[in-house]
Amino acid sequence: MTKVLRLGVNDRVELFNGKGGLIEGCIQSIDRTGVDFVAFEDPKLVLPQSTQWHVFASFGTLKGGRADWLVEKCTELGANSVTPLLTERSPSISENRVDRLQRVILAAAKQCQRLHEMTLNPPTKIVSLLPIVAQSKLSFVALAEATPVISVLTSSRKEPSGLIIIGPEGDFTEKEVNMMIAAGATAVGLGPHRLRVETATVALLATLMLWSDSQQTSNI
Template sequence: LVQAVMDVNLQGEVVRIQGDEFWHMTRVLRLGVNDRVELFDGAGGLVEGSIQKVDKNGSDVELLENARLIAPQGIQWHVFAAFGTLKGGRADWLIEKCTELGASSVTPLLTERCHTIAENRVDRLQRLVLAAVKQCQRVHDMSLKPPLEIHDLPLVSQSKLAFLASAEAPPVLSVLPKCSSEEESGLLIIGPEGDFTEEEVGVLKAAGAVPVGLGPCRLRVETATISLLSALMLWSDSAHHQEAQQQR
């Protein structure tokens, strides 16, 4: 997969690939004239093309078909995690795995115990997202949102599927069967190392977030994030599959 801006989507048109994507095609994948590639725009658009020309500045790809628009499937999960203070590549790992697992977006959450995230770090994380999107062959980008203060998290009250990772809450699998799988989107909220303050937990619960437990062991931020996202993705995927089977 190669990400490209597709202003045209007609068979026979030519798309110019430059910059990082051109470098990846020619230096990493070693693609040349007449090789086939799939172009995607990050919004569900996908089209097959053939490389017609390679020069020092870019590649020309001829579209072999009209672009197909692939709609997102299942519940779109949005992750709000307080990971700004993670060190040693742990935040990189969290973002990469959220992308691979199919999260729709990730928002760094600013709390009393995690109150900042460096701007240069956000730029690096954006590059990691693009690399992971291509590696796992998803045609919808994962959006890395600007940092958000916990008290500015209005979406909780608007979502029927909003889950708050909490050490003393009922196990997540005991809560999920009671929830509807017909919702289009849901939220995951994970606190910082040291957890949310009691006041922050109260604000989230009052807004409608459902506390869920992730087992008997105390988990790191990135472990809790991936554990909860994995459980919710598998649950919603299974429910979506069962509904599709029933409709046949």
């Protein structure tokens, strides 16, 4: 607060715990060991947003910080959770990487002042995803040459939660696609170009978050 944000004595501060807890106050004093904070009121609990998007992305093989970037942007955009999806062409993700991604989520939540920290779920396989798809009323899987996502959304009904499914580099196998479609997923296209895993994830999530927000606004 003092070294990066350059805050000083009597500056107002909001503290949050990543689980909806929020408390307002100010900096009372500063020394080399830290900051003394004075609360103006009791902590309050802020409920999470009503629409929740759950991301299943095959990013286990991404290198050079690209997986970090994907998770960071999902946190900023407001995804409820991210699950590493294990597929035939992206069959694993290292345990060390999962630990690092947890730290990325925490830092991103602080940066974007997100009151509810995004959940990073354990890696899951396609066969374990299928029952989740079957139970969800909205499940979108990004596929090349599918119907553009905007066209699909014009005829989609707003639901309180949904799934976003992104394949690995090299895409899903035909068998995997058929299983997800049979379980109830809807194929959506993201334009004429071939997108990287992280680009497709952010593009689809941003579109659906804005769509959800417009649906909520129109119902007020």
